[in-house]
Amino acid sequence: MPANEITFWKWFLPKLRNKFFLTTLIFAIWMLIFDSSNWIEMFAAKRRIKGLEEEKVYYLQKIEEDKKKIKELRTNAENLEKFAREQYLMKKPNEDIFIVDENDL
Helix, strand or coil: CCCCCCCHHHHHHHHHCCHHHHHHHHHHHHHHHHCCCCHHHHHHHHHHHHHHHHHHHHHHHHHHHHHHHHHHHHHCHHHHHHHHHHHHCCCCCCCCCCCCCHHHC
16 A cells, blocks of 8 residues: 555544534434434435325326316216216116226227
């Protein structure tokens, strides 16, 4: 090993004698691990918030689609009948219903 090469321990050990460096190191460790609002939990919370915001966008889109469907069902009686037949398998008297699954075709 060359004489002018500085290893981590040769650099770090004298720094431990410095009260400002030691205080900063202890503070960083405390904030990283032990504090009630530590940095690890903050990063996890930010990740959770991002996921929830994506879900919010998805559900807002679904709400808009459902509002359009409701408006269409309220304005057109034929669409209402079609919806009732498809979703709730309603039928007229003397009528048979056959369910065909598109995946089976």
